[in-house]
Amino acid sequence: MEYINEILSNLKKNNKYRGEFKKLQSPQKEKVVIDGREIILLGSNNYLGLCDHxxxxxxxxxxxxxxxxxxxxxxxxxxxxxxxxxxxxxxxxxxxxxxxxxxxxxxxxxxxxxxxxxxxxxxxxxxxxxxxxxxxxxxxxxxxxxxxxxxxxxxxxxxxxxxxxxxxxxxxxxxxxxxxxxxxxxxxxxxxxxxxxxxxxxxxxxxxxxxxxxxxxxxxxxxxxxxxxxxxxxxxxxxxxxxxxxxxxxxxxxxxxxxxxxxxxxxxxxxxxxxxxxxxxxxxxEPLRRQRLLENSHRFKMELKNLGFKIPDTVTPIIPVIVGDEEKTLEFSRQLLYDRIYIPAIRPPTVPKGSSRLRISITAAHAWEDLEYVIERLKTTGRKLGLI
Ligand SMILES: Cc1ncc(COP(=O)(O)O)c(C=O)c1O
CATH class of the missing domain: 3.40.640.10 (Type I PLP-dependent aspartate aminotransferase-like (Major domain))
Structure with a gap:
């Protein structure tokens, strides 16, 4: 139908189109395989690492x-x-x-x-x-x-x-x-x-x-x-x-x-x-799992705040990095994926217009060395895109 195609092409024009899936070829864990590459995953709700326990x-x-x-x-x-x-x-x-x-x-x-x-x-x-x-x-x-x-x-x-x-x-x-x-x-x-x-x-x-x-x-x-x-x-x-x-x-x-x-x-x-x-x-x-999750999240959040990212004060493992513009958010996510980090770009209608973001979620299973690497890449890419 013409009208459906028109809506889809408008979504594409406005960077709101939800296109190809990123297909995982490994268990849902802190590191996953996508397109044959090992990627650090920071968008999963598998907060305690139990999907593959x-x-x-x-x-x-x-x-x-x-x-x-x-x-x-x-x-x-x-x-x-x-x-x-x-x-x-x-x-x-x-x-x-x-x-x-x-x-x-x-x-x-x-x-x-x-x-x-x-x-x-x-x-x-x-x-x-x-x-x-x-x-x-x-x-x-x-x-x-x-x-x-x-x-x-x-x-x-x-x-x-x-x-x-x-x-x-x-x-x-x-x-x-x-x-x-x-x-x-x-x-x-x-x-x-x-x-x-x-x-x-x-x-x-x-x-x-x-x-x-x-x-x-x-x-x-x-x-x-x-x-x-x-x-x-x-x-x-x-x-x-x-x-x-x-x-x-x-x-x-x-x-x-x-x-x-x-x-x-x-x-x-x-x-x-x-x-x-x-x-x-x-x-x-195993209360240590929860403790580790909250510690990882707190430490990661502090590091991002110190870099100048606008991060809300919360105790949860969900960390939104607000970018605003849809295209820039997608670009941020794309560049990170090139660096073997997958953080999904979240755009309207999931979030209000003008508040597109990377939705980071930390898990208890992430090793701090990997999170340090992510922080370093967020810093470099965030600067390149003029966000910090
Ligand atoms: C706040 C909230 N409620 C409900 C749901 C739906 O849960 P489920 O994924 O188990 O369908 C989600 C998941 O996306 C959620 O974030």
Whole structure:
């Protein structure tokens, strides 16, 4: 169709076209092989290096031997294994809730939770930088939704005071995926109490990274029990695949009955579930991994700041290097790839116009010598492009 081609060529003209994939030819690790070259990877959400962990892989392979490769049906028909329930038990224990429910991805969890919970009687108050899957859930729900300025508690209070409805939901990322900053959950809890609103936290990037035993952003703020709905993924620090909701029993039973992305999709294969269970044990039993992740991230961030890059003050492993212009961001990423470093260029619509960036993410598995090499190349290329 002519109109589709026109849109694609406009994307190309504006440096927004998402073209060829970078195809990995090795496991997801701190160094990967792309086009036959070994590359340092600094864009992965494999924060704790568990995607290729020996014991995680062993657990997954044993599950394949025992149960085969597919679940064969949805959880509500023929696809529920004892492994799914074991994983849900583990998640509810970590989050300190009554129950948990596993979805196939974090995206599907957000979609399913919000669509099930909210309808036209609800007003949803949503941080402007929330993940796309939250927005899609809001749209699907048919609720009225308002976006408050990023982490701006005055704006959230103002919007609640003036626009609240019969039922109200405040939904926020715990850690913002493209900025690495953290939602002020302590303040959001206070505001929600004042307005009797339900709070939902998407902790895709906080789970396994922040808080006691990696329990997440709410634990980091000491407000775990005040969050009504914890959502998270098993695809980032946990290194596997899947999403979850953890909450009081009645919410979970409600999602099980009404979340369409849960009901109408084949369950996660037992091998992925077994991988998540083993990874969660490792996260709990090996706190040094988390410590190393946060130390690596802090040290790396300090070095970049000293070089003059504008880096926000955060404690997470997500480090945005804001470039602004789309073409320059792509060029930055291209030049680094030439130097055997892969840091993805992030452009609108994923981030606001004028804030294109390199999204660096550090992992516990990165060796400091490799990070030093990256810092050196960022310095040289950043200077060449006039960024520092
Ligand atoms: C904040 C946030 N929520 C949800 C998701 C979706 O999770 P998943 O990749 O497991 O579908 C992501 C991942 O991109 C994310 O960054």
């Amino acid at each position: 020996k014991e995680v892989k062993k657990a997954s392979m044993e599950a394949i031997e025992k149960y085969g490769v597919g679940a064969g049906g949805s959880r509500l028909t023929t696809g529920s294994y004892t492994l799914h329930s074991m994983l849900e038990e583990k998640i509810k224990d970590i989050k300190g809730t009554q129950k948990a429910l596993v979805f196939n991805t974090g995206y599907m969890a957000n979609l399913g939770i919000i669509q099930a919970l909210c309808n036209k009687d609800w007003v949803i108050f949503c941080d402007k930088y929330n993940h796309a899957s939250i927005l899609d859930g809001c749209l699907l729900s048919g609720a009225k939704f308002l976006r408050y300025r990023h982490c701006d508690m005055d704006d959230l209070s103002y919007k609640l005071e003036n626009f609240k409805g019969k039922c109200n939901l405040i939904v926020t990322d715990g850690v913002f995926s493209m900025d690495g900053d953290i939602a002020p959950l302590d303040k959001i809890v206070e505001i929600s109490k004042k307005h009797n609103a339900v709070i939902m936290v998407d902790d895709a990037h906080g789970f396994g990274v922040l808080g006691k035993d990696g329990a997440g952003t709410a634990s980091y703020f000491g407000v775990n029990s005040e969050i009504h709905i914890h959502m998270g993924t098993l695809s980032k620090a946990v290194g596997s695949i899947g999403g979850y909701a953890a909450s009081e029993e009645y919410f979970i039973e409600y999602f099980k009955n009404f979340s369409r992305s849960f009901i109408f999709s084949t369950a996660l294969p037992p091998s992925s579930v077994a991988a998540s269970i083993k990874a969660l044990d490792i996260i709990k039993n």
